[in-house]
Amino acid sequence: MMFEKLKVGFHRLGSPPTFYRLCRRLSPWFWAGFALCAVIGLYQALYVVPPDYQQSDSFRILYVHVPAAWQALFGYVLMSILAAIALIWRIRTTEILTMMCAPVGAACTFICLATGSLWGQPMWGTWWAWDARLTSMLVLLFIYLGIMGLYSAFDDRRKGARVACILVLVGLVNIPIIHFSVDWWTTLHQGATINLFGESKMHPSMLPPLIWMAVAVKLMFTAVMLDRSANELVDQDRRKNWVRKMIGDYA
Amino acid sequence: MSVGSTLLALLLRDLRLAVRHGGESLMPLIFLFAVIILVPLGVGPGPNLLAAIAPGMIWVAALLSSLLALENLFRPDLEDGTLEQWCLTSAPVTALVVTRLFSHWLITGVPVILVAPLAAEMLYLPDRALGTLLLSLVIGTPILTLVGGLAAALTLGTNRGSVLLSILVFPLIVPVLIFATSAVSAAADGFETGANLGLLAALLVLALTLVPLAVSAALRLNIE
Numbered sequence: 001m002m003f004e005k006l007k008v009g010f011h012r013l014g015s016p017p018t019f020y021r022l023c024r025r026l027s028p029w030f031w032a033g034f035a036l037c038a039v040i041g042l043y044q045a046l047y048v049v050p051p052d053y054q055q056s057d058s059f060r061i062l063y064v065h066v067p068a069a070w071q072a073l074f075g076y077v078l079m080s081i082l083a084a085i086a087l088i089w090r091i092r093t094t095e096i097l098t099m100m101c102a103p104v105g106a107a108c109t110f111i112c113l114a115t116g117s118l119w120g121q122p123m124w125g126t127w128w129a130w131d132a133r134l135t136s137m138l139v140l141l142f143i144y145l146g147i148m149g150l151y152s153a154f155d156d157r158r159k160g161a162r163v164a165c166i167l168v169l170v171g172l173v174n175i176p177i178i179h180f181s182v183d184w185w186t187t188l189h190q191g192a193t194i195n196l197f198g199e200s201k202m203h204p205s206m207l208p209p210l211i212w213m214a215v216a217v218k219l220m221f222t223a224v225m226l227d228r229s230a231n232e233l234v235d236q237d238r239r240k241n242w243v244r245k246m247i248g249d250y251a
Numbered sequence: 252m253s254v255g256s257t258l259l260a261l262l263l264r265d266l267r268l269a270v271r272h273g274g275e276s277l278m279p280l281i282f283l284f285a286v287i288i289l290v291p292l293g294v295g296p297g298p299n300l301l302a303a304i305a306p307g308m309i310w311v312a313a314l315l316s317s318l319l320a321l322e323n324l325f326r327p328d329l330e331d332g333t334l335e336q337w338c339l340t341s342a343p344v345t346a347l348v349v350t351r352l353f354s355h356w357l358i359t360g361v362p363v364i365l366v367a368p369l370a371a372e373m374l375y376l377p378d379r380a381l382g383t384l385l386l387s388l389v390i391g392t393p394i395l396t397l398v399g400g401l402a403a404a405l406t407l408g409t410n411r412g413s414v415l416l417s418i419l420v421f422p423l424i425v426p427v428l429i430f431a432t433s434a435v436s437a438a439a440d441g442f443e444t445g446a447n448l449g450l451l452a453a454l455l456v457l458a459l460t461l462v463p464l465a466v467s468a469a470l471r472l473n474i475e
Contacts, residue, residue: 087468135425142422149418153409162472163405166465167419170401173457 016233017242019093023230030223034216041212049206058122063209065115067217068108072140075105075221080172083165093233095161098168099151100228104221106144113137143171157236257342258350265354279316280362286312287370298375305374306384306435310428312370313363313388317395318417320359324351324403325470334474344467352400352463360392376439383438383448387431390451397462398423404469427454 012018045063052059079101086094116134117127128134147164154160202210237243269276290308291301328334337347367388371381402419409415434447 139422139425142418146415146419146422149415150405150409153406153415156408159408159472159475163408163469166469166472167405170423170461170465173461 014091014093016093016237016240017246020230020233020246023226023233027223027226027230030219030226034219034223037212037216037219041209041216044209044212049209055123058119061115061119063213065112065119066210067214068112068115069137070214071217071221072105072109072112072137074218075101075108076140076144076172079105079168083168087162087165087169092158093229095158095165096229096232096236097225098165099147099161100225100232102144102147102151102164102168103228104224106141106148108217108221109137109141109144113141147171254342254346257340258346261347261350262354265351266357269354269358276320276358277362279319279359280366282319283312283316283363283366283370286315287373290374302375302377302439305371305376306380306432306439307428308374309367309370309376309384310387310391310432310435313367313392314395314424314428316363317359317392317399318420320355321399321403321416321420322413324355324400325407326403329407329474334470338471338474344470345463348400348463348466348470352396352466355400356393356396360396363392364388376435379441380435380439383444384435386448387434387451390448390455391427391431394427394451394455394458395424397458398427401462401466401469404466404473407470407473427451430454 013022041063045060049060051057079098082094082098082101085091086098113134116137120129121127147167150167151157151160151164154163234243287308290304294300294304325334328337337344340347364385367384368381371384376384399416399420401423402416405419406415430447430451434444434451437447438444
């Protein structure tokens with residue numbers, strides 16, 4: 001009985017009006033969570049954590065750089081899972097969610113590259129290096145841009161989303177290459193510092209704000225994705241009855 | 252008609268078309284030489300500098316020229332309805348896709364391998380690296396065709412395919428370029444090339460396994 005109810009609830013998410021209302025209802029909570037985590041994380045990162053013995057205060061850019069990099073990769077994995085669901089079960093709302101991951105993921109990748117460049121100038125003495133990890137991130141940015149470009153190149157947006165979903169899954173092959181690239185062609189960028197299993201190489205006092213910021217960026221990603229999906233859905237369905245009715249309600 | 256004879260008919264038709272188009276099929280090759288000639292004009296004729304950048308330049312030229320012929324890989328067949336017939340024949344679409352990509356490689360990839368010694372000589376690539384260059388092209392050009400074919404299939408339903416096509420190919424082809432040119436550079440410096448060529452071969456196996464499936468899925472979506 002309980003399972004049946006869950007199943008019906010899940011299937012309802014495929015209906016545009018229900019999906020739209022859910023997006024609009026959930027996104028303020030994600031925004032609020034983001035604001036809370038970001039305030040705590042930034043306060044700790046800027047005032048509580050002691051300066052690094054070697055890099056003094058400039059290492060603090062890490063608290064934007066690393067969460068953005070994690071989210072750029074995690075966002076891609078999330079997008080691939082959504083793309084697989086969209087292709088297998090042909091759910092239109094999932095297709096829209098998948099496509100709306102791409103611009104946010106591209107923004108995270110860009111932030112990661114930009115902050116890394118600002119950090120690299122004083123520490124490595126260069127804005128850019130053709131290091132494996134930097135190059136992989138740049139390539140990831142172009143994959144995101146390619147997905148967005150492919151989606152927008154179709155007149156039929158539904159078809160565009162489905163074709164772009166295939167590209168998402170193809171690009172997934174790139175994620176392990178990014179991950180192992182550090183071990184394969186180590187040059188300038190340091191190896192992984194944070195270990196999920198076992199001891200991290202980072203000083204424990206530096207870790208809490210990083211976790212707060214990582215959670216904040218994940219919540220922000222979700223909030224933006226939900227808002228964009230709701231907007232895209234209304235835009236695509238602007239001539240449909242349910243949108244007219246809804247606008248009528250507000251007018 | 253059995254599956255084998257269908258595939259053979261498709262292969263022979265593609266090759267016959269390429270021969271009858273003549274000059275048009277050779278355009279990518281002329282473009283490749285245009286790039287190779289522009290390099291010394293751009294960076295100077297010094298043999299040492301040219302020898303150092305030769306592996307990368309030959310590979311970049313091969314990559315760029317492979318993009319040229321992609322636009323017409325599936326588009327004429329989409330426009331005259333042949334692709335719909337592909338989906339209706341008893342032969343699996345994936346097998347037809349592999350055949351089409353194979354004939355495309357014979358037309359665009361093999362000539363590049365054949366003229367590579369000439370390009371290598373023009374850029375003063377050391378003789379001991381020539382074998383590795385040819386081997387890297389033999390393994391690498393099928394990957395260029397596979398990835399390019401995927402991009403061509405994905406952009407089939409759009410009207411401004413060509414720019415988008417190169418943007419889609421570029422990120423996916425990066426590992427191929429890295430492994431192939433590292434192998435050739437290593438050979439030029441007298442080092443071991445097995446690891447890089449092995450990784451390149453692994454990429455070929457991966458592409459050969461997955462790309463035809465993705466291409467046939469994209470073709471099916473585009474004729475809907």
